[in-house]
Structure formats: structure tokens, C-alpha cells
Amino acid sequence: MAIGTDRYASRADTLLFLACVGLSIAALSLPDQWRDPLAQGLRQSVLAPFLFLQRQTEMLAAARYRYDDVVAQRDSVALAATFLPELRSENARLRSLLGLGQRLGSGYVPAEILHQPEPTNPLSFVVSAGKKEGVRQLSAVVSPEGLVGLVASVDEHTSVVLSWAHPEFRASAIATDGSVVGIAAPHGAEGPKVWLLELQGVLYRTRVPNGTVIVTSGLGGVFPRGIPIGTVIDTAAQVQGWGRTYLLRPAIHPAELSHVMILTTPRPAGSDLRNAFTVPQDSLPPGEPPR
Amino acid sequence: MRRSDRYRYPIIMTVLVLLQFTLRSHLGGDRVAPDFLLLALLIYTIRAEPGKSAAAGFMIGLLRDAMTVVSFGAGALAHTIVGFASSWAKAVFFAEHVFVKGCLFFAGTWLRNFIILAVSGKLQGSQVAWELLVWSPLQGLTTALVGVVVLWFFRGWLSPRRPGALGMPA
Numbered sequence: 260m261a262i263g264t265d266r267y268a269s270r271a272d273t274l275l276f277l278a279c280v281g282l283s284i285a286a287l288s289l290p291d292q293w294r295d296p297l298a299q300g301l302r303q304s305v306l307a308p309f310l311f312l313q314r315q316t317e318m319l320a321a322a323r324y325r326y327d328d329v330v331a332q333r334d335s336v337a338l339a340a341t342f343l344p345e346l347r348s349e350n351a352r353l354r355s356l357l358g359l360g361q362r363l364g365s366g367y368v369p370a371e372i373l374h375q376p377e378p379t380n381p382l383s384f385v386v387s388a389g390k391k392e393g394v395r396q397l398s399a400v401v402s403p404e405g406l407v408g409l410v411a412s413v414d415e416h417t418s419v420v421l422s423w424a425h426p427e428f429r430a431s432a433i434a435t436d437g438s439v440v441g442i443a444a445p446h447g448a449e450g451p452k453v454w455l456l457e458l459q460g461v462l463y464r465t466r467v468p469n470g471t472v473i474v475t476s477g478l479g480g481v482f483p484r485g486i487p488i489g490t491v492i493d494t495a496a497q498v499q500g501w502g503r504t505y506l507l508r509p510a511i512h513p514a515e516l517s518h519v520m521i522l523t524t525p526r527p528a529g530s531d532l533r534n535a536f537t538v539p540q541d542s543l544p545p546g547e548p549p550r
Numbered sequence: 551m552r553r554s555d556r557y558r559y560p561i562i563m564t565v566l567v568l569l570q571f572t573l574r575s576h577l578g579g580d581r582v583a584p585d586f587l588l589l590a591l592l593i594y595t596i597r598a599e600p601g602k603s604a605a606a607g608f609m610i611g612l613l614r615d616a617m618t619v620v621s622f623g624a625g626a627l628a629h630t631i632v633g634f635a636s637s638w639a640k641a642v643f644f645a646e647h648v649f650v651k652g653c654l655f656f657a658g659t660w661l662r663n664f665i666i667l668a669v670s671g672k673l674q675g676s677q678v679a680w681e682l683l684v685w686s687p688l689q690g691l692t693t694a695l696v697g698v699v700v701l702w703f704f705r706g707w708l709s710p711r712r713p714g715a716l717g718m719p720a
């Protein structure tokens with residue numbers, strides 16, 4: 260210890276240091292059968308509380324991470340659950356569309372409605388079927404519930420559909436029993452009854468009870484006979500001339516749809532599609548016999 | 551030793567030891583995170599005599615070896631040398647500047663890692679170079695940084711009072 264050890268460290272310090280170094284070298288040269296029990300003994304005695312502390316800290320951190328994962332999974336499930344009714348509804352609609360396809364037999368093209376965010380979307384919308392799929396202008400567009408509209412223009416793979424809510428829409432209509440004949444048209448573009456249809460030109464002497472199901476008459480050659488248009492719910496406010504006007508609750512609102520069917524092949528004269536559609540069961544008021 | 555040091559000094563040492571087993575694993579990679587246990591030893595060596603520092607280093611090193619039995623005894627030897635050298639160097643230079651203490655923490659960390667690598671002989675070639683030139687300096691840096699913060703924060707509690715330094719009577 261020539262470098263001033265006596266000045267900066269006492270002889271006892273030096274001896275203690277040398278002893279520690281010697282013990283360290285001895286530890287280094289310990290055989291495995293001695294070293295492992297010694298290390299194990301230290302871990303299970305002096306180090307035990309510290310290792311326990313470290314383990315608890317790690318568990319705490321892991322629990323925090325797991326909590327975040329659980330929260331994320333719960334949020335994902337909650338988000339998925341919000342879409343569940345919509346998926347069920349769409350599934351049911353597709354199933355009913357398949358049922359309609361079986362009942363119609365042939366001469367139709369299924370198409371998806373390409374909804375747009377504009378507020379006028381229910382009046383006129385684009386569907387994913389066009390000329391290539393056999394769609395022609397003025398083809399009838401239907402859903403399992405009834406009439407949706409007609410094809411206004413046709414592109415290669417898309418078509419523009421004019422729904423019954425469009426102000427220019429008209430369809431020749433008739434009651435299911437043939438007792439009432441008129442023209443179905445949108446009721447108007449203002450007021451609370453904006454999304455209703457009206458049956459115009461009904462003979463003044465003819466009374467149409469509420470709940471009467473109105474279908475297409477087949478006159479004019481655009482719509483086949485028997486497609487449900489709506490159900491009579493009231494008389495319109497004004498009675499014009501020698502005719503009466505009735506309010507109809509539409510069979511289906513265009514905004515509710517995601518898929519439609521376009522009737523591509525002209526139906527033979529006299530054919531009636533009434534049985535192909537789902538006529539609402541509550542169309543007649545309670546106590547009133549079906550017509 | 552001041553009367554109040556009887557409580558304050560062990561508290562700081564205990565806090566550093568607890569930080570080693572609780573906080574350290576959350577401060578980044580194991581090779582970069584500050585070594586609170588070594589820092590406690592180095593802070594202890596600032597005040598203690600070289601012999602006691604060497605003994606404390608031996609104890610800490612032996613306990614650390616028990617947790618990593620790859621080279622049992624290497625840690626004890628490294629911490630013994632670092633403890634003694636740190637205490638001796640502090641007595642030689644006796645600088646109270648915080649930067650000098652930071653350098654002491656940095657050098658102590660790097661020297662400890664160097665001795666362990668040299669004695670254990672488990673790493674070779676580029677691994678040793680990476681450890682000594684990249685990871686050890688980074689760990690020394692973080693340890694020194696934490697050490698400086700601790701010294702500054704507890705500067706009233708950790709001011710050196712070592713009788714006998716520079717040959718002064720105890």
C-alpha cells in the first residue's frame with residue numbers, strides 16, 4: 260500500500276478490503292454444489308422480502324396492463340353490441356328478401372342500395388345493379404314488404420331508383436278485393452304526414468275503410484299487379500270534386516332498406532304477385548273482418 | 551455524525567433500496583435503467599471509511615450474486631473494489647462539487663460493470679464492446695443523473711461528515 264494508504268485509509272480499512280476481496284475470490288471459486296445452496300439461502304432469507312416486494316410490484320404493473328386490456332375488450336364488446344340489433348335486422352331483411360326471391364321465381368335482380376348522406380336520399384337513390392345485370396328503365400323496385408319505386412335511369416352497373424316518396428311518383432292502385440281503384444302518389448313534401456302516400460281519384464260514393472291494403476293494379480304496364488303499396492289509415496283533409504283521397508301508410512319506407520329486388524322480366528298479363536309479398540297482419544283494425 | 555443523521559441517512563438508503571426493487575423495472579431496459587442499489591453504495595462511500603465501504607460493497611455484491619448466479623462472486627468482488635475505490639477517491643479528491651459526485655457515480659457504475667465482465671468472462675468479443683462502450687455508459691449516465699438529483703434533493707441530509715479524511719483526527 261505504497262500510494263498513501265496510511266494517509267487516506269487506515270490499516271484496518273486496507274485489511275478489511277483485502278478480506279472482502281479474498282472472500283469474493285473464494286466465492287468465485289466455489290463449486291456448484293456449495294454455491295447454489297448459498298445463493299438459495301440468501302434468496303430465501305435476506306433477499307426474500309425484497310424479492311417479494313419486486314414480485315408484488317410486477318404483479319401490480321401486470322394487473323394495471325390487464326385492466327387496460329379488459330377495459331379495451333369491454334369497450335369493443337359494448338361497441339359490437341350496439342351494432343347487434345342492426346345486424347339482426349339486416350339479417351332478417353336478407354332472409355325475407357331470399358324468401359321473396361323464391362316466391363317470385365325468376366325475372367328479378369337483387370341489388371344493394373348505395374345510401375348517400377344527403378337528406379333527399381329517400382326520394383331517389385342508387386342501387387348496385389344496372390344494364391349488365393338486366394335492369395331496364397321503369398323496372399319495378401320492390402322489397403319483401405311491397406313497392407319501393409321504379410328505375411328512373413340505368414347505367415352499366417348501377418341504376419337510379421325513384422322511390423314512392425318522390426313527388427313525381429305515381430302508380431295505378433287497387434284494393435286487394437278490387438273494390439277501390441285510384442292513383443297512388445306521395446302525400447306531400449311538408450307537414451307531419453310527409454312520408455305518407457295518398458290514394459287519389461277514388462269514386463266519391465265509395466267508402467274505403469281504414470286498414471284496407473292497397474296494391475298495384477297492373478294498369479299501365481309499369482308495375483305488375485299485386486305489389487303492396489300501403490294501407491289506408493285515414494281520409495285526406497280535402498275532398499276534391501267527385502272523388503275522394505285517402506291517406507296510405509306505405510308498405511315500406513325507403514330509408515329502412517339496404518337491399519331491394521328489381522323486377523326485370525315483364526310479367527304475363529293477368530299475373531298477380533300478391534302472394535309473393537308479406538302483407539302486414541295488422542292492416543285491419545281490431546274487430547273488422549278481412550275484406 | 552449528526553444526531554438527526556441517525557434517522558435521515560438510513561431513510562434515504564432504504565428508499566433507494568426500495569426503489570431498486572419496485573421502480574427500476576419500470577424505468578426502461580434493464581441495461582439502461584439506473585442502479586439504485588449501487589447508487590446507495592456510492593452515496594454511502596462518500597461518508598464512510600474505505601474499509602466499511604468495501605465491506606458494504608461486498609455484502610451488496612454477494613446479495614446481487616445470489617440473484618444472478620451466473621458468476622457467483624464476481625458481483626461481490628466488483629462492488630468491493632468499487633466501494634473501496636470510491637471512498638478512497640473521495641478522500642483523495644474531496645471535491646464537494648455536484649459534478650464531481652456525478653462523475654463518481656458514472657465511473658463507479660462503469661467500473662462495476664467492467665469488473666463483472668472481466669471476472670465472469672461470460673461475454674466475449676463484440677458483446678463486451680457493446681456492454682462497455684454503449685450500455686454501461688448509458689447506465690452510468692442514468693445512475694449519475696439520479697444520484698445528482700438525490701444529492702440535490704437531500705443536500706441538507708447528505709452533506710459529508712467523515713472524520714479522518716485527509717488525515718484529520720477522528
